[in-house]
Amino acid sequence: xxxxxxxxxxxxxxxxxxxxxxxxxxSRLCVKLLLLLLCLSTTLAQTNPKPGSHSTRVRPSMxxxxxxxxxxxxxxxxxQAKLDPKSSIAIDEMQARPSLPVTSxxxxxxxxxxxxxxxxxxxxxxxxxxxxxxxxxxxxSPKFKVKLRLAIAxxxxxxxxxxxxxxxxxxxxxxSHPHVITFGTLFLAGLRSDxxxxxxLAHELMxxxxxxxxxLRTLVAAVGNKASDLTGLEIHGQRxxxxxxxxxxxxSVRAYIVSTPDYESIAxxxxxxxxxxxxxxxxGDEDHLSPRNTIRTILALNAGLVRELINDRF
Ligand SMILES: [Zn+2]
Numbered sequence: 001x002x003x004x005x006x007x008x009x010x011x012x013x014x015x016x017x018x019x020x021x022x023x024x025x026x027s028r029l030c031v032k033l034l035l036l037l038l039c040l041s042t043t044l045a046q047t048n049p050k051p052g053s054h055s056t057r058v059r060p061s062m063x064x065x066x067x068x069x070x071x072x073x074x075x076x077x078x079x080q081a082k083l084d085p086k087s088s089i090a091i092d093e094m095q096a097r098p099s100l101p102v103t104s105x106x107x108x109x110x111x112x113x114x115x116x117x118x119x120x121x122x123x124x125x126x127x128x129x130x131x132x133x134x135x136x137x138x139x140x141s142p143k144f145k146v147k148l149r150l151a152i153a154x155x156x157x158x159x160x161x162x163x164x165x166x167x168x169x170x171x172x173x174x175x176s177h178p179h180v181i182t183f184g185t186l187f188l189a190g191l192r193s194d195x196x197x198x199x200x201l202a203h204e205l206m207x208x209x210x211x212x213x214x215x216l217r218t219l220v221a222a223v224g225n226k227a228s229d230l231t232g233l234e235i236h237g238q239r240x241x242x243x244x245x246x247x248x249x250x251x252s253v254r255a256y257i258v259s260t261p262d263y264e265s266i267a268x269x270x271x272x273x274x275x276x277x278x279x280x281x282x283x284g285d286e287d288h289l290s291p292r293n294t295i296r297t298i299l300a301l302n303a304g305l306v307r308e309l310i311n312d313r314f
Contacts, residue, residue: 059229062300070299073309077295078278080271088276089190091291094169100185102163110188113197114161118181121201124252126152128202129209129216131251132244136222144218151209151216154178158208161201163188173204175212181205195272198256199249206245220244223301230300231293238287243297250274250298250305266312270305274298 062070081087100107129151138144159179167184174182181204191197210216224240227233235243253273257266277291284290289297299306 060226062230066300066303069306069310070296073299073306074292074295076267076309077271077275080268081275081278084193084268084271086193086196086272088192088196088272090279091169091190091276092279092281094186094190094276097169097186099165099168100189102165102185104185104189106189107163107165107185110185110191110197111161111163111183113191113194114181114183114188114201117194117197118158118161118201120256121198121205121252122155122158124198124255125155125202125205125209125248127255128248128251129155129206132223132248133219136219136226138219138222147215151211154211155205155209158205171200171204173207175208178208178211190276193269193272195253195256195269196276199253199273200276202249202252203245206248207241210241214241216244223247227297227301231297233289233293233297235289235297239289242288243294243301246274246294246298247301250302254305254308267309270308270312 081090102108102111129148133139133144133148138148157179158181160181162180162182163185164182165185167182167187169186169190170182170184171187172182174180181201183200187200191200210220214220220240221236223244224235224237227235227240227243250270250273254270257269262269274295277295279291282290282292284293288294299309
């Protein structure tokens with residue numbers, strides 16, 4: 001397996017559980033190897049901190065009132081998961097389903113949706129990434145500017161979504177084929193809205209932006225540090241990258257909603273960007289927060305999302 005050149009979507013966690021549940025030891029070995037490689041690249045990324053990332057930061061924290069608002073917003077997201085006919089299926093529910101052939105109508109519809117939305121997702125990711133760089137004070141760093149330009153060029157080069165039955169409820173970018181997003185058919189079918197699809201496309205595109213050298217690691221580490229301070233959770237290394245990808249996903253969807261107003265409530269549409277995390281079985285691992293903590297952390301990092309989920313819920 002050429003996992004060393006692969007960056008998985010957050011749903012890699014479920015693939016891993018699937019492998020571990022099987023009795024095949026070669027699979028287990030592959031998974032361990034993948035973990036080792038991910039850990040190694042994470043360690044390397046952490047040994048080279050850049051100015052502005054954490055040395056003089058003031059540790060942010062959240063008031064009890066803010067925490068309560070976030071819990072209310074999570075309630076809106078996961079209530080919409082039950083009410084919205086176009087809601088995204090929760091990832092634990094996707095995982096429990098049998099694999100879906102590429103030719104099935106739902107997988108085909110999902111693949112068409114993903115391919116159609118890829119150009120807009122690329123544009124949204126690029127603007128969200130620029131916005132995030134400004135929010136975290138990287139806009140004046142000449143070094144970062146060069147890295148950002150290259151990251152944007154990588155995103156611009158992504159051309160295709162490849163449906164894959166074996167990938168089930170995962171989406172991945174193999175960095176040996178950086179122009180292609182591989183998308184499991186269960187996942188394609190489970191994201192039933194443009195907003196849900198853009199969120200996951202944007203997540204993968206953020207991995208592409210970071211590239212095989214983790215070139216945006218300073219920004220990613222800054223997001224992880226802030227997320228850790230706000231939530232009290234350990235969000236470093238690969239977890240920082242995954243949460244940054246998720247944050248870019250939610251920011252992209254928010255910008256998409258602004259540019260395409262329709263009759264549906266903003267809260268309903270916004271909820272679709274993160275509601276695949278409304279799971280019953282809430283488990284994380286060393287590379288990923290648990291799905292519900294993922295929602296919690298994205299909302300802690302972006303107060304605008306919380307406001308809109310709560311204020312526009314009707
Ligand atoms: Zn990911």
